[in-house]
Amino acid sequence: MLVSLDPRVTRLHLPDAPGADQPKTALDQLETFEVFHQRKEGQAFTYVGPVHAATPDMAFLFGKEQYSRRFPCTGMWVCATRDVLHTPYTDEAVSVYSTLTELPTPTGTGEAYEIFHLKKRGKGHVHAGTVLGANPTDALAAAKAQLGEALPCVNVWVIRAADLLRSEDDDKDIWATVTDKKYRDAINWKVQDRIERFKAER
Amino acid sequence: MYGGGNTFEAPAKSDGLELEDPIKLAEFEARIARGEKIEPGDWMPKLYRKQLTRMIEQHAHSEIIGALPEGAWITRAPGFRRKMAQMAKVQDEIGHGQLLYSAAETLGKTREAMLDDLVSGKSKYSNIFNYPTFTWADSNVISWLVDAGAIVNQMANARGSYGPYCRALDRICAEESFHLKYGHDAVTHLATGTPTQRRLIQEALNRWWQPLMMFFGPPDKMSVHTEILMRWKVKMITNDDARQQFLDMYVPKIWELGLTLPDPTLRKNEETNQWEFAEPDWDEFKRVINGDGPCNAERLAVRRKAEERGAWVRRALLKPTTQYVAPLA
Numbered sequence: 001m002l003v004s005l006d007p008r009v010t011r012l013h014l015p016d017a018p019g020a021d022q023p024k025t026a027l028d029q030l031e032t033f034e035v036f037h038q039r040k041e042g043q044a045f046t047y048v049g050p051v052h053a054a055t056p057d058m059a060f061l062f063g064k065e066q067y068s069r070r071f072p073c074t075g076m077w078v079c080a081t082r083d084v085l086h087t088p089y090t091d092e093a094v095s096v097y098s099t100l101t102e103l104p105t106p107t108g109t110g111e112a113y114e115i116f117h118l119k120k121r122g123k124g125h126v127h128a129g130t131v132l133g134a135n136p137t138d139a140l141a142a143a144k145a146q147l148g149e150a151l152p153c154v155n156v157w158v159i160r161a162a163d164l165l166r167s168e169d170d171d172k173d174i175w176a177t178v179t180d181k182k183y184r185d186a187i188n189w190k191v192q193d194r195i196e197r198f199k200a201e202r
Numbered sequence: 203m204y205g206g207g208n209t210f211e212a213p214a215k216s217d218g219l220e221l222e223d224p225i226k227l228a229e230f231e232a233r234i235a236r237g238e239k240i241e242p243g244d245w246m247p248k249l250y251r252k253q254l255t256r257m258i259e260q261h262a263h264s265e266i267i268g269a270l271p272e273g274a275w276i277t278r279a280p281g282f283r284r285k286m287a288q289m290a291k292v293q294d295e296i297g298h299g300q301l302l303y304s305a306a307e308t309l310g311k312t313r314e315a316m317l318d319d320l321v322s323g324k325s326k327y328s329n330i331f332n333y334p335t336f337t338w339a340d341s342n343v344i345s346w347l348v349d350a351g352a353i354v355n356q357m358a359n360a361r362g363s364y365g366p367y368c369r370a371l372d373r374i375c376a377e378e379s380f381h382l383k384y385g386h387d388a389v390t391h392l393a394t395g396t397p398t399q400r401r402l403i404q405e406a407l408n409r410w411w412q413p414l415m416m417f418f419g420p421p422d423k424m425s426v427h428t429e430i431l432m433r434w435k436v437k438m439i440t441n442d443d444a445r446q447q448f449l450d451m452y453v454p455k456i457w458e459l460g461l462t463l464p465d466p467t468l469r470k471n472e473e474t475n476q477w478e479f480a481e482p483d484w485d486e487f488k489r490v491i492n493g494d495g496p497c498n499a500e501r502l503a504v505r506r507k508a509e510e511r512g513a514w515v516r517r518a519l520l521k522p523t524t525q526y527v528a529p530l531a
Contacts, residue, residue, distance in 0.1 A: 006274040014503040024314035050529030054519035082527040122239030122365040184290035189383035191390040198394040
């Protein structure tokens with residue numbers, strides 16, 4: 001049995017030598033969701049990163065923990081990665097819309113779709129507006145017609161509005177705790193005075 | 203936290219570049235030279251994908267495994283404030299692991315495969331976490347100086363060429379600044395305290411100095427692939443430069459606390475502007491990285507147990523409609 005400096009590890013009665021590992025089965029880590037946050041009231045929602053989760057609700061909770069625990073946040077949207085239609089990336093000098101030459105004529109009707117633009121490679125996609133479309137490709141065509149002049153734009157994501165799980169305005173107080181926890185801010189840990197005192201006394 | 207040590211595998215006879223499409227390769231290199239980031243859908247050389255996956259994955263593993271020695275001290279941290287801070291730090295590290303696994307996934311390796319490779323010992327993590335934390339002071343040395351070393355690497359890598367890794371590192375670096383200040387405070391508290399507290403921190407520092415010097419990896423003359431990986435902005439700082447930067451920033455801060463370092467030859471050569479130091483035992487480094495360190499077996503056993511214990515929860519949550527798609531960015 002493995003003996004550790006940490007008694008809780010010793011109490012796990014772990015074998016000294018591991019047996020053969022069973023490889024994880026597919027989907028052991030569930031599926032992925034993309035998370036967008038609103039940093040300040042009134043600002044556009046911006047992509048912050050992915051999470052692994054079983055359901056949109058769980059993705060929302062994980063997203064809140066992962067992406068709003070340490071930074072100001074006033075709202076969050078999540079969406080399953082598989083529900084995102086995305087274009088290829090272009091060079092930064094070229095608008096991605098100018099490369100989308102095969103799009104159908106937009107119908108201008110249908111369901112609401114949210115459009116996200118990436119202005120610069122390495123940054124996060126930012127919500128650019130809402131369009132109507134009969135399907136994601138139709139919505140992309142509508143975005144090209146209505147939002148395609150916005151430059152620069154190296155990549156576009158199209159998400160059916162109904163596929164986004166959004167925080168509610170009534171629940172705004174869930175974002176209010178960030179500033180309570182001073183002990184996890186760098187600025188809370190000041191040592192210079194103590195060091196100077198120590199040096200003076202030596 | 204993360205160390206650059208032994209990140210890249212031994213040189214193959216060929217790096218496979220002659221098999222790549224020369225036009226695409228030239229465009230790829232031109233994009234990097236222009237300062238544009240590479241994003242997941244872009245064409246990239248196989249070697250770039252492979253080395254980047256390996257690097258980000260190792261970084262992710264280091265965050266998860268690095269949380270174990272510090273996590274063990276949460277219950278024994280002296281006082282409520284330090285308990286809360288230690289807990290917040292450990293939570294940050296696990297969060298960093300998740301961000302980094304996702305960044306690596308965009309390159310095509312699933313999180314399942316990465317976690318399998320971690321517990322089987324196929325993938326590596328920062329060697330320094332294979333050393334034990336005997337006292338609270340050991341945990342403080344990790345919080346301050348291991349994180350300080352990690353920040354040198356991470357600040358450099360945040361200027362690298364791969365978009366998803368840079369996005370993750372921007373968030374990580376912001377949180378690391380708390381770790382560094384918290385660690386410095388904890389070490390200062392002991393160093394300026396009672397004789398017993400001073401003794402504790404001095405002994406811990408003596409124990410961790412060798413692993414800290416190894417943290418940045420072998421000297422550049424022993425490293426491989428460095429030139430092409432630096433041109434592709436995968437590796438942003440050489441092991442030697444990172445070590446020098448660390449010594450420059452932290453040796454004076456250690457000395458001003460009246461602490462000593464267990465290397466009588468350590469000095470800054472004013473003529474060359476370089477730190478001179480005794481080479482750590484690189485044979486020990488290789489031995490530990492290959493599994494024969496004081497805590498390798500324990501770290502992996504604890505990780506394996508955690509995976510086993512959580513498996514039924516993940517199975518219960520799985521729905522028949524679930525489909526895997528790699529994260530987008």
